[in-house]
Amino acid sequence: MRNLIPLLPLAALAACTVGPNYEGPKSAGAVAAPAAFVRAGDSSVAAPAVADWWRGLNDAELDSLVERALKDNPSIAVAEARLRQARSALRLDRANGLPNANVQGTYLRAELPNGGLTGGEADGGTTGIDFYNVGFDASWEIDLFGGQKRRVEAARAGVGAAEAQVADAQVSLTAEVASAYVNLRDRQRRLELGRATAETRRRILGLTEQRFRAGTASQLDVERIRGLVVESDAAIVPIDAERDAYLNALAVLVGEAPGTLDAELSAxxxxxxxxxxxxxxxxxxxxxxxxxxxxxxxxLAQRTAQIGLTKAAAMPRISFLGLIGIGGTDPGDLFDLGNLVGIAAPRLQWNALDFGRNAARLGQAEGQRDEAAAQYRAAVLTALRDAEDALSRYAARRATVAAAARSKATADRAAALMQQRYSAGVATLIDTLDAERQRTAAEQSLVQATAAMTADYVALQKALGLGWRA
Incomplete structure (x- = not known):
């Protein structure tokens, strides 16, 4: 029992962990979240489902694209690889707190001058000596001031950060896929309507040219309509290029080469x-x-733990080295227990005179913790602002779609009435075609407004932090 008494002070020291204990972001002056969103409008205050928000759009093609992107997109692979690295680092730090043991075997051949071993006069010859040894050594450093504990704590927080970064990559990716898909469908429909508008204007141009030849229309009327035809054709070109760009974007997002999805998404x-x-x-x-x-x-939790790790590095360190070996000058000595050698070597190490180096490291660690605290507060404020902005934009866009739908209904009724007048012989074909052109233009505005509303819905889901999976 008396042999254990000297170890009691070490046990007491081992229970001491230096550095601040992390008590959550509130200890760093985090921003308090308000009770409700200011601009929630008529949105439901029910908690949204975290994953698979895109299924609310009821588009099987979009569902397939998102699933393929989550599986094969390189950005997800990068984030997952970093997560595996962080988990491996945590396992390594945990293992470093345990004893380290090695088994080794040694063979030594030495040629010594005659007399060199006994101190006599050398005669110019040499004597060969063989030495055989098999040994086992172990070392262990006592975690006196909790430095190893803080190291594991920091590594565990690093794993949590890497897991959140994987989720963040998933949120960004699902929103990007949905946005590209919505824009693709918008451009495809606008191309159809743009070509219909151009064809209507060509028919009007043909009729105007007939009237010009009959002397009932002027050259100015012809040139004005021809200019509108050219304008319609020119408006189609950039939309066509944008459609191709979104096809390429979707292919890359699902981990494929550009052009791979053209046949699948062309309709x-x-x-x-x-x-x-x-x-x-x-x-x-x-x-x-x-x-x-x-x-x-x-x-922030990781940077807080690193303060304790830095403080522990300035404290005394005690480690133990143990060695057991057996051997001699003959291979048979390896099996003779009389040649057993054991060594136990405790070691005390303390860099008591470092001329302020560790104080500088501590100041650096505390500065990094304060930086992380400020970044956390900024992330909170950015998240709240993103959500409020997205809610406001989405509500406004819904009102815009409602107005565009009313305008489209008015244009539909006007076109129908003009068709009736044309059938009754009280309206010209040019007037009828112009009413149809206006109806197509109103439909284009409605398509654009609808696409923008769905895009704002996607942005809202991203702002709410949805789309990730554990």
Whole structure:
């Protein structure tokens, strides 16, 4: 029992962990989340489902593209690789706190001058000596001041940050795929309507030329209509290029070469519509859900743990080295227990005179913690602003779509009435075609407004931190 008494002070020291204990972001002056969103409007305050928000758009093609992107996109692979690195680093730091043991075998051949071993006069000859040894050594450093504990704590927080960064990559990717898909369908429909408008104007031009030859229209009328035809044809060109760009973007997002999805997505389809009800939850749920906020919080925890790690590095260190070996000058000595040698060597190490180096490292660690705290506060404010902006834009866009739908209904009625007048012989074909052109233009405006509304819905889901999976 008396042999254990000297170890009691070491046991007491081993229970000491230097450095600040992380008590959450509130200890760093985090911004308090408001009780509700200011611009939630008529959105539901129910908590939204975190994953698979895009299924609310009811488009099977979009569902397939998102799933393929989550599986094969390089940005997800990069984030997952970094997560595996962080998990391996945590396992390594945990293992470093355990004893380190090695088994070794040694053979030594030495040629010594005669007399060199006994101190006599050398006669010019040499004597050969063989030495055989098999040994086992172990070393262990006692975690006196919790430096190893803080190292593991920092590594665990690093894993949490890497997991949140994977989720953040998923949120960004799903929003990017959905946005590109909505824009593709918008451009395809606008191309159809643009070509229809150009064809209508060509028919009007043909009729105007006939009237000019008959002397009932002027050259100015012909040139004015011809200019509108050229304008329609020119408007189609950039839309066509944008359609191709979104096809390429979607191919790359799902991990394929540009052009791979052209055949699959070439057939136009309507722009998907968001659901009638949008669940947004409350700001506190938002901050718990947003991966970038969670990543910033884990980085803050990691930087806090590193302060303790730096403080522990300035404290005394005690390590133990143990060695057991057996051997001699003959291979048979390896099996003779009489040649057993054991060594135990405790070691005390303390860099008591470092001329302020560790104080400088501590100041650096505390500065990094303060930087992480400021970045966390910035992430919280950015998340709240993103959500409020997205809610405001989405509400405004819904009003815009409603107005565009009313305008489209008016243009439809005008075109129908003009067709009736033409059938009754009281309106010209040119007037009828012009009414049809106006109806097509109103439909174009409605398509654009609808696409913009769905794009704002996608942006809202991203701002709410949705689209990631554990």
């Amino acid at each position: 136009p389809r309507p722009v998907p519509l968001p659901p009638a009800r949008v669940d947004v939850g409350d700001p506190a749920q938002l901050l718990e859900r947003r991966p970038d906020v969670r990543a910033a919080e884990r980085v």
